[in-house]
Amino acid sequence: MQKPTVKPACPNFSSGPCAKRPGWSVDALKGAPVGRSHRASIGVKKLAEVIDKSKAILNMPADYRLAIVPGSDTGAIEMAMWSMLGPLGVDVLGFEVFGKMWIIDVTKQLKLSDVRTFDVPFGAIPDLSKVDTDRDVVFTWNGTTSGVKIPNGDWIKDDRKGLTFCDATSAVFAMDLPWNKLDVVTWSWQKVLGGEAAHGMLALSPRAVERLNSYSPPWPMPKVFRLTKGGKLVEEPFEGKTINTPSMLAVEDCIDALNWAEGVGGLKGLIGRTNANLKAVEDWVEKTAWAEFLPETKETRSNTSICFKVVDPWLTAKDEEAQRKVIKSVESTLDKEGVAYEIANHRDSPPSFRLWGGATVETSDMKAVLEWISWGYESVKAQEQAKAA
């Protein structure tokens, strides 16, 4: 097969941290109030700007609260689980690495007794009709490591008794989220926005706030998880006064990303860019005999963490370790060419490829990299076959 001639302008296809916005340079950070207190009015203003712009772009309901919290997305979702779980039974969904971790949090760390787990293999999605939203429910909206997304919120009752805890880190800014169905929503800055890692975002519905104001968990609460004081919600983190010290460089970068997001048409523009990337991969999978999507159905196919596996009998006849080796070889071949970085799926996923399709990735780059993947796969296969002959 002929080596492609067109290289992606940006070879960054990792699923986190993800590609920076097109045209980004460190100059974007010039306005950061470095060396100043984040509690000075200039710092608080910047932090509040992140909160306000995020709310506006995401069309978050006016009565939802949004905070910047420690520990990235993990910090945000764990802080929510530790602060609010306990009074009701809990349903936890695991359909990829992170949801499966939240199952461990609920069962082995918090050791809650009334728990139902919906744990399915990579590629599948739990039977959502069996999930009971009169209980608390913990789930990821998009499985970054399986390429499977929740198709819609129809299974979540409007008049539910439980709270829905949604880890939306690779969904937000790329998919339409039904806010009225979600009580706790968390994300980080380094996925669809292409921001810097460190801080998490925590959105709370009025019912989630009500839970915080009326329930105190029986276990100890580290300072970085504390959302209440004297049994009542602390307002400060929702006003830009974070629990502990944030990086003002990361904050400035997030503001830059949000400004860019506004410039490409806000949420609609971001979703459009992301869907165009998925479409490019769909067209390529259609014409590529050895590739098939990891998600089992089209309606659960993610537009951000786009995962596909190899269905070539030459490879599938090999054991899992050998399959991973071939995928890693394709990855390193393309890395050496400078055309694609970090395109092998997560180490805990089945052997497969994963391309980030979030809005910061240009569709022209996505189209270009796919031709390189075709070439890389055929080249590695030819080399392996020659070795075996």
Ligand SMILES: Cc1ncc(COP(=O)(O)O)c(C=O)c1O
């Ligand atoms: C669905 C999901 N949840 C949680 C995380 C962890 O995110 P963070 O490193 O921001 O804590 C990731 C990271 O890729 C993720 O994809």
